[in-house]
Amino acid sequence: MSTAMGMLPLTLPVYGCNTPEEIERLTVDEDLSDIERAVYLLSAGQDIQGTSVIANLPFLVRQNPAETLRRVLPKVREVLHVAGVEMQLTAAVSFRTILQEESVSIHTYAHSFLQVILLHLEHRDAGVSNAWLETLLSVIEVLPKETLKHEILNPLVSKAQLSQTVQSRLVSCKILGKMTNKFDAHTIKREILPLVKSLCQDVEYEVRSCMCRQLENIAQGIGTELTKSVVLPELIELSRDEGSSVRLAAFETLVNLLDVFDTDDRSQTILPLVKSFCEKSFKADESILISLSFHLGKLCHGLYGIFTPDQHLRFLEFYKKLCTLGLQQENGHNENQIPPQILEQEKKYISVRKNCAYNFPAMIVFVDPKNFHMELYSTFFCLCHDPEVPVRYTIAICFYEVSKLLNSGVYLIHKELITLLQDESLEVLDALIDHLPEILELMSTGGESSVQENKLSSLPDLIPALTAAEQRAAASLKWRTHEKLLQKYACLPHIISSDQIYYRFLQRMFTIVMTNNVLPVQKAASRTLCIFLRYNRKQEQRHEVIQKLIEQLGQGKSYWNRLRFLDTCEFIIEIFSKSFFCKYFFLPAIELTHDPVANVRMKLCYLLPKVKSTLKIPADKHLLQQLEMCVRKLLCQEKDKDVLAIVKRTVLELDRMEMSMDAFQKKFYEKDLLDQEKEREELLLMEMEQLEKEKQQSDGRPMSEKSFEKKRRDTKTPTTLPKSIPISVPGPSGTSTPSTSKEIKKSKLIRSQSFNNQAFHAKYGNLDKCASKSSTVGYTPSVSGLGKTSVVSLTDDSFRTRNACSAPTTFSPNASLPGTSRGTGNSVDPKSSGSKETPPRKATFHQEMIL
Secondary structure: OEEOOOOOOOOOOOOOOOOHHHHHHOEEOOOOOHHHHHHHHHHHOOHHHHHHHHHOHHHHHHHOHHHHHHHHHHHHHHHHHOOOHHHHHHHHHHHHHHHHHOOOOHHHHHHHHHHHHHHOOOOOOHHHHHHHHHHHHHHHOOOOHHHHHHHHHHHHHHHOOOOOOHHHHHHHHHHHHHHHHHOOHHHHHHHHHHHHHHHHOOOOHHHHHHHHHHHHHHHHHHOHHHHHHHHHHHHHHHOOOOOHHHHHHHHHHHHHOHHHOOHHHHHHHHHHHHHHHHHHHOOOOHHHHHHHHHOHHHHHHHHOOOOOHHHHHHHHHHHHHHHOOOHHHOOOOOHHHOOHHHHHHHHHHHHHHHHHHHOHHHHHHHHOHHHHHHHOHHHHHHHHOOOOHHHHHHHHHHHHHHHHHHHHHHHHHHHHHHHHHOOOOHHHHHHHHOOHHHHHHHHHHOOOOOOOOOHHHHOOOHHHHHHHHHHHHHHOOOHHHHHHHHHHHHHHHHOOOHHHHHHHHHHHHHHHHHHOOOHHHHHHHHHHHHHHHHOOOOHHHHHHHHHHHHHHHHOOOOHHHHHHHHHHHHHHHHHOOHHHHHHHOHHHHHHHHHOOOHHHHHHHHHHHHHHHOOOEEOOOHHHHHHHHHHHHHHHHHOOOHHHHHHHHHHHHHHHHOOOEEOOOOHHHHHHHHHHHHHHHHHHHHHHHHHHHHHHHHHHOOOOOHHHHHHHHHOOOOOOOOOOOOOOEOOOOOOOOOOOOOHHHHHHHHHHHHHHHHHHOOOOHHHHHHHHHHOOOOOOOOOOOOOOOOEOOOOOOOOOOOOOHHHOOOOOOOOOOOOOOOOOOOOOOOOOOOOOOOOOOOOOOHHHHHHO
8 A cells, every 4th residue: 555645756644543434544555647646546545645646646647648637637627616725836837837848739738728727717806816827828829820819819808797706806907918919900909908998997996007008019000100099098097097097007018119109199198198297206116216217217218309408408407306315304313213114115216316327327318428428427426435335336337338338438437446446345345346357358448539549548446446455345244246356357457457467466366365265256266366377477476386386286385275286277278278287286286196185186087088188299298108107196096985986987088188290280280279379479479578677778768568569459360370380499598699680679569469369369268268167076078289389497407396394485586496397208207205295095086175
């Protein structure tokens, strides 16, 4: 025997089963089929059992439609006559689900289910009635025209009469709004519009308001001519209705239908109505003001061009008044001392100001961006400094749109950007940083004068505001806001100078990677740090950052830091060229195969295929041998069973990988081009630095980065490389003598400017594609391209690794970096890890990934 709910996918409790008799009554024969069990439960079961059967009705129809409709559905009809609210709601949802799943044909559905739906439309419970109405409206969308006319429209004529209940007439309004576009113009004019007019003149304001809100759908179904001759007169009459809710519905419908009416109708009929509505709004209920403020933008757009100068000014003044509504009444009283009705009124005023902030971009278009400073700047200032968070949050969301509209006048709102960055509410900051890169780009390229090299130079408070915003986010518990802010900081190389990033942001990113406790935040900081390194223009600074990454993360005492080093290697593979990774990070990465912590070795195993993808044969044959040796040691010496299992899977994946060759291969051509371009940009960075030093020596004065920025913007580089790509790209070495030929210097400078234009001024978003797609738990960047180009050393040609025990806490930027150069066969002794702090041998890897 099985319980009565045995057919259900979920086990339901048997309530009140205290005696064997009750248990016996609630059990059925387990040999019964699903159909037989459903019929039995609907016939003899309790309400909860019947509700369970109805909830599973879509499953029964899918499994056996014919038997379900023949045996189960009649029982459902019988039960619904006396069913309670819960069973009725369940039935409405199940019927809609069967329709959406198309388990039966629409003809069969209409024959079997439609009458049941129509029968319960006027249920005494409003919630049940609305549930069945929603199901019916879904059915109307797919029913054929003839079925609609005979089964729904014809009975609707009597249901919409004054003699019927208010509930019946309200249902009729919504059905008429849904059905109109299903019939031809003749049927609409003869059978539907008379009902619409009748309901618009109903004695109950609820019915008039409901029918008024359906006029928009009806207008879309009957066309422009009938809308002007039938719908517009009804809307005009309803806009003068004694009921405020009816007038509000008429106003909102008029605004939504502005595009339907021609200029004459808008200027002669609608504009006077809108003007009257605005004048009376302050004397009416505040809810009307809320709706009016919300639709202001659409109203301005629809009536644009028909205002007289006087009307234009008055409407603008009305908007300004709404933007400060309620602020004049601000006082220092405690909220507990304010009467409840006053508090409710203030909440409505806040909603009005929030709606005004939402419509601010539309108002800029209304007054013309050229007149922003004179007409709307003071209003924008008030909205940015509004005492209520929802208002400032909304204007922060709109800030990017405002910046785009102002274009060259964007410098006018520099101070407001700083204000919102420094806002005490993190919600406001979170809304602003969604488009922070685009805003900063507009700020840096737009401005009052085209002569100005960098418009942000006139905004000295920007960098302190950005750093303060990050610190405020870091100090809060809202780590997602902190993570998003760090991701957006990746745009800064495009906005401010390399030195400013190095001294004000880069060290902070490194500190977050080292000390923060939230894994997604650490990864965001690590990736942004890699982008800062990618576009850093000073060799010494690049060396220092690379050395810190290797010594303090890769060779750090904490296993957590070593895990973050592997994350950083993943970002390096994605952002930099293969040559760069192999030169500086290949050996420090694979040395972690000797790490004493299983989690570190495990994470490295997952990374090894990407590490191998950076190698090219035969130039990197010695590195491939190092990799193979480390993998063999793992296979032979690994004692942790989880790590060993991953090693075996990784070995199979490494064996299946195809190695990239020095020469370009057709199947890797696009990836080779991408890597070639990355490597070319890295080489040109060094050329730029060399040229800058030569410029300083020849002129006796430093060449400002702003000058480079201006020159690179004047020079454009093709986005695609030529078909004939050289296998090697020459670059300056530390011992080379500067050429005395002016032509050669000029050629190098042009190439440097060309690179700058592409590498720095290009959208930083290309680098952020993978970050925007990654989840906060894990990250899988795309494999770097497979190009091959000889690389000029950033330091001496020979590199060596450092032992973790002897790694200094402070170091000179000129110290040699651990790593390897392509084309050299020097092997590196594995580092000792005996002096590292070793936490418990097997900290849970999955816990680390979820942190």
